[in-house]
Amino acid sequence: MPDAGAATRVLLDSAYLLHRRDYRETSLLLELFTLQHGRIGLIAKGARRGKAGLAPILQPFRPLLASWAGRGELATLTHAEAGGADIRLRHTALFCGFYLNELLVRLLPLHDPHPELVEVYRTALAGLAAGRDLEAVLRRFELALLECLGYGLQLTADAQTGDAIQPDRLYIYRIDTGPIIADSDDPVALHGATLLALRDGRFDTPELRTESKRLMRHVLAHYLEGRPLKSRELFRNST
Incomplete structure (x- = not known):
């Protein structure tokens, strides 16, 4: 955390805009995901003023180079410019991009x-823009985010016995410990093959994809403390 009394000045850090909202008459409040400083909050004074304002540059999914200065938690954006080619997301991929941004903010x-998560994010955006398997892109990003936060999933061994995960066995995933063998009629059980596929980044069959999505929603809901994601609601309302 920055020293509230210390002055900060950063020049041209690589960044992506995660969220922005209007502030007063001409300014913006921003959340950026930066290479060297992680997630930060900034105020962009006068960014909405006239054609010369920064608002057209400060768009989601666009690589940026950002500079800022100030004291305490909320510094002031002093400069922003394009840091690479625009990433254009359309249709479902656009909602997936909003979902990635909301996970990072939350x-x-x-x-x-x-820095390694910035590269994972960049790769995920490229995959979404290219129209690759969107579900696979999301699962890989979710796993990497949890790993960076210290919440990485245990996907190789039974948490009770230490035995290797068996593809044909059914398991329940306990967030505090990991997978344990489940009863055959447990409605939230998933196959060991799904745990191993998540470990390897494979999503070859509809069953693997369905069970992987269900598991990741369960785990993320825990760390989100049950609060719903606005990006999911936005997607549901658009369909």
Whole structure:
């Protein structure tokens, strides 16, 4: 966390805009995901003023180079420019991009740098833009985000016995410990093959995809403390 009394000045850090909202008459409040400083909050003074304002540059999914200065939690954006080619997301991919951004806003602590996660995010956006398997892109990002936060899933061994996960066995995933063998009629059980597929980043069959999605929703809901995601609601309302 930054020292509330210390002045901060950062020049041209690589960044992505996660969220923005209007502030007063001409300014914006921003949340950026930056390479060297993690998730940060900034005020962009006068960004909405006239054609020369920064608002057209400050768009989601666009690589940026950002500079800021100030004291305490909320510094002031002093400069922003394009940091690479625009990433254009359309239709379902656009909602998936909003979902990635909301996960970062909700789960990533402020001022906690994760350069490797920035690269994972960049790769995920490229996959969404290219129209690759969207479900697979989301699952890989979710797993990487949890790993960076120290909440990585245990996907290789039974949490009670230490035995290797068996593809044909049914398991329940306990967030505090990991997978344990489930009763055959347990409605939330999933196959060991799904745990191993998540470990390997494979989503070859409809069953693997369905069970992987169900597991990740369960785990993420725990860390989101049960609060719903607005991006999911936005997607449901658009269909």
